[in-house]
Amino acid sequence: MASRIVSLKVNGQNEEFIVGALTSLQDILRDTLNYTSVKEGCRQGGCGSCSVIIDGELRLSCLTPVQEVDGSEVTTLEGLNQSNSIAALQQQFIDKYAAQCGFCTPGMMVAIQALLDRNPNPSRDEITEGLAGNICRCTGYLPIIKAVEGVVAEMSGASGD
Amino acid sequence: MSKLRGTGFAAVNYPTGMHLGGDPTQSLVHATTSGNFVVTMSSVDLGQGLKTILAQIAAETLGVPLDTVIVDTGDTDTGPHCTGTFASRTTHRAGNAVIMAAAEARQAMLEVAAEKLEVSVEDLETDGQGNIHVKGVEEKAISVAETAGAAHFELGKTISGRGIFLKTPSPMDPETGESDPDSTQAHACTVAEVEVDTETGNVEVLGFKSAYEVGQQVNPALVKGQIVGGAWMGMGHALQETTAPYYPAIDHAPGDFQSYVMPGAADMPSVECEVLEIASRNGPFGAKGVGEMVTNSPIPAIVNAINNALGVRITRIPVTPEVVLRALDEKAANAT
Amino acid sequence: MAIKDLKIVGQPVKLRDLDTHVTGETVYYEDIRVPRMLHLKMHRSIYPHAKILNIDTSEAKSSAGVVCVLTHEDLPGKKKYNGLAGVGVGPEDESVLAFEKVRWKGESVVAVIAETPKQAEAAAAKVKVDYEELPAVFDIMEALKDGAPVVTDHWPNNHYIFPDNHRAAQVRYGDVEKAFAEADHIVEDVYQTQPIEQAPLETNGCIAVPEGGDGRITVYSNTQGLQFSLDVTADILGVPTSKLRFIGGTVGGGFGGKVDLQPEPITTLAAMRTGRPVKFKYTREEEMRVSSSRSAWRVEIKDGVMNDGRIIARKITTYQDSGAYLRFSSYGGMKHCGHMPGPYTIPNVWIDSIVVFTNRTPSNAMRGFGVMAGSFALEVQMDKVAETIGMDPWELRLINAYREGDMKSHQKEVEDAGMVETILAAAKLAGKQLPEEFQKMSSLDRKAG
Structure with missing residues (x-):
């Protein structure tokens, strides 16, 4: 499973990253883009504190590999x-x-x-x-x-x- | 198989402050050049609203508007000592420390105002709107902002105060237990109504009706927040929560929220409550600690309600469906 | 019912942090941004009780991204601690990093510090510890029996030793045995609670940041007590308190779960050793299995009761499951003594509050420390008393509720009493019809009603 380039539109901004196969969207949002509203309560999909909207759907960013949402539009609370x-x-x-x-x-x-x-x-x-x-x-x-x-x-x- | 309803209640008291005392908190209060007041602490706000209530206590004591009080807390380089946020202590300890510091700062402020107005300090009062005036003569006044400016730039005086609260340590007699363990006691009585499914063992809490006696409420909305949140946590403790589901065995310890089960939003019943205020002798404006007690009364109230519904005597928590079904089996076995 | 003429106190003013809570702009400890931050992960014991034969960190040290590996040999100050040592509680029984033995499953053994959390986690898994497994004990009553596995050498009988060599924190007030002989009814039962997790949404954690030349370390922490954590961290590491600064105060929930200094000392040491900022954040799994739980309690109550409802004697023996180490359990046990026998005036009271050690995750404070299990047991017991003597449970509580000036069993007079009024208010809210003499009762007068 290789790293590859992924493009996202996050809160209206076009972003591009080189990410590993299982890098979570949460890590990109919190640590790379500094959207610190995305909280890390469990990293297990159990608490909802990392909720974001991906292409209009409510998703848990901790369980979302970035590679799987290549090309998507992501909205955090900062975007709202x-x-x-x-x-x-x-x-x-x-x-x-x-x-x-x-x-x-x-x-x-x-x-x-x-x-x-x-x-x-x-x-x-x-x-x-x-x-x-x-x-x-x-x-x-x-x-x-x-x-x-x-x-x-x-x-x-x-x-x- | 059926659904059975029951009602139970419980009455509890709860101590304010660390057991046996010896847990100080300090506060420093000073005026800025423009007449704001900074309350400097190192106390911790866990979400219960400490920063809010300390601002209220400071504003009340100083006689200034709430929005001119800044609470700066959480840095050991700048904030004086606080033992910490636990033991239902912080409103009581930190609140008293803030009163002491703010009272000293108020006195300093009035002395400056007296000098500017050429009257004696005893003749002055604050209007809570940011002004200091001569009692009965509202037009003879100076604003707090002007007073603070004058203190800094004309008179070279500080408007500041120091405060501490300590309940001195009271060791427990090893033989008799004689001691003075707490500062005051708050009280709660909760009535719980439940419905138990005798087929699945599931317990639904239908409602809480409670009375709480908490001394002077510093902020009734935040007290209510503790009450509702505490009722929910008590419900979880009574029915679901444990890190050792097969206690005393350590197996199957939950490691996530999927296996550590707590009530969800849909499980939360209505919470009706009445709050009584019987002043504490030594609390800030008569306040008592409330944050922990609120979890305690719902737990036995729920267990008593389950026992009432089923005609059994469950004496352990959490009362999981398995515990309910085993109690029903035992009852059936005893009846034959 | 206003107590005083107040302008701002007593008003439901806005919660100050709400403006930033709703926008996600509130800054918790891990929202600060520091460059070149390292991450710490802990290698933990896989057995609840075992002798450590060898710790091999060589493979972990050569693992990708690893900057530093810490074992008990790297501790510059204390190898064992108790958080309350500064106020005279002891002995210091808990390993900062395990050596010689592990005493619970999940105990800290080796800290691994690496460039990324994943690298630290991978390297921590490569630490090799050879163990000789020892018999473990989990049941408090088993632990107290002769021949039970001994959890720590400090307590050969697996229970804490209180001052004057007492096996329990105790209350002795009046003469319970004499009163039991005189009582119309004896009502006994045993109550049991289980360990509970505080479960704040934000797990325990901190970021320790070296501040340059003078060797100071700033620790961004979500502790419930900043100076407390600073003092204990300095004490464990043997550094002057002037070298440490703790910043926090805005915390994502506590409930007692952030009082026992799990991440701070080792993270501070890691920052001192690497010269770089280090973060150690508990995973949710660590928070649930490794961080202190609320302790389990077994409460045995024996009441002597008269036909008219007066409880004339109450004998309580309580066992608190401390887990493998003391932490604040002796404090909780004493607080339990101060709380029992509840909001009731009982002329003869006997309490033994015993702290028992088992090979379980150490327990500690949670919302209602020492009190919650007591209130649970007492109030379920009160219903049994009422049922036994055939009395309305509301009336039973009102008859026995303490009044202002009554003597408590720890020999302090009741002050600020309000139990009677609170029970009456709840009864009214619930539509409970009480006889008139009960409705007239007051905390200020035992004879009223």
Whole structure:
């Protein structure tokens, strides 16, 4: 399994790397590109703290070999910040005290944004299902669920409901 | 086979501060030239909100706006000693240290203001909006910013303060256990309702109703955060979590989150709570420690609820489905 | 119910770090960027109890990217430590890097420092340790029996020895045996908890950075106590405290899981030896299997109870599974004594809190250290007492709950009492109907109601 050149568009920037066969996307994002919002909670696909969006799909960057996503478009929380597309969610997190230590929060933001992108009006069950891959050890999840419900309420309010 | 419901509750107390004392925390407070206040510590914020509540305590004591208080913590070169964040101690210890430091800085600030306004310190009060004025004469005033500027550039005075809190060590008598182990006690009582599937042994927690007595809350939203997070952790401890699933054997120790099972977002029931405030004699503004106690009351409440639902007596945690089914088997065996 | 007239204290103001938590800009220890950083990985014992016959690091040293390999022979200061030695707790029983014996599966043996984490991991796997496996003991009650394998020579009977040569931290208050003889009912049971992982989302770790000519090392750490970790690291390595600086304070969860100095001393030594920044971060697997767990507790309770519900005697024997080394278990055992017999006033109390050593991952603090297992046991016991004497469990607790000024079994008067009010508030919230005399009860007056 050889190293090869891989091209990615990360948060709108074209990037090129020479990577080994099993180099994870997480390592490239965190250590090569310094997108430190991509947290490393387990490197086992078990905590969701490294969640990113690859070509519109929610993925765990720790379990994603870079070579497998050659040519893809990758968005981290830094990318979502740039577009300001998650400002409402961020404000809801602040208002609902939906983070304590904050280590799971970037992965949560990305996972929730992915949920809202595919389902702008999720039920409570759909919200908890959307959070199923992300572990939070501090909050007991209820404030996070309330924050998502808050965004949903705001969005449906804005649409005239 | 059926689903059976049960209710249980538990009442607990929890000590504030390291056992037997001897755990100091210090704080330094100083004004910048423009009238902000920097609170310098080496305490650790684990996410519980220490930086936030220390800023609140400093602003309250100084009589200045919250957003003019900067908490600078986490560097042993600059921050004075803190024993650490554990034992439900930091709000109490660090909070008291900040009060002491901020009170000294406030006095220094008022002395400068008194000199500028040509009145005595005793006649001055702060409005909490960034101004110092003569009591009853609001127009005779000077801003905190102007006071700090004058202290630096006209009078050559510091506006600063030093604070420490120590509960002196109280060794335990080796024979009787006589000791003064804690600073104060907080209290909790949790009612849990569960539904147990007698076929699978699975336990679902349907809801928590709890009362907590925590002294003065420094920040009720953060107290609530501890309560909800603690209830969730207690649920995990009661039903699922262990690093030794076949204790005392060491086999099958989990090494990842797929095998170390904790409740998920979907498992979390509603948490209704009432918070009581009975002041602690020695806590900052009467506060008590809350961060650990919140995990403790849900655990026995859940186990009592399971026992209530099934008419069994389980006395171990975690109450995994296997433990439930074995308890039901034992009950059936005893009935025959 | 406001206690004082306060403006800012008591307000639900915004959590200060939330603004950066939601954008991913909060800086945790491993988000700092330092050039030329090395990575440390640990070779760990594969047996829970074994004699070390030989440690061969030659292949590891010649492995790709390896810069430095550290065994116990490279330790410049202490070979054994206890984190609380500075406050008089001892003896120092735990190997910094194992020598002579390993006493639990996962114990640190050889540290390997390399250019990349993968290289360090590969080289750590090439360390060869010859062992002679020894019998191990995992069950606390087995460990206390004559002839059980001895975990460390410090404690020939596998239990900690408290001051004045006591086998337990103890409380002796009143006369429990006399009271048992007078009691209408005796209610006994045994309660058991298992080891639990703190599981902060951010695992234990640090980055030690040499600061140049004067030999200072800055350690970016996620410890729960910065000066504490600095002092113990300096003590273990035998360097002046002035040579160390610890930076942290913004931590990705702790819950007691970041108090026992696992990564800092060896990483600091690695930075001193290589002159380069070194990072040592626990993998999730290490966090779960190697870092201290919450200890398992066995709590035996015997209560003497009167028909009217008064608990007149409580005898408690508790066994805390410390694992292979002491760490803070004696502290936890004493804290357990201070907590028991719970929020109740009982005139005769006898407590033995015993710390037992087994060939298990050493245990340590977690949220409610020494208290959680006690509260669990007591409150499940209280339901058994209520059932035994045929009394409502709410009424049983309210009758026995401590009041202001009552004497606790460790001979301190109750202050700031609030158990009665808290129970009553929870009862109301849950719709529990209590007789009027119970509803009128107060922490300030035992006779009320």
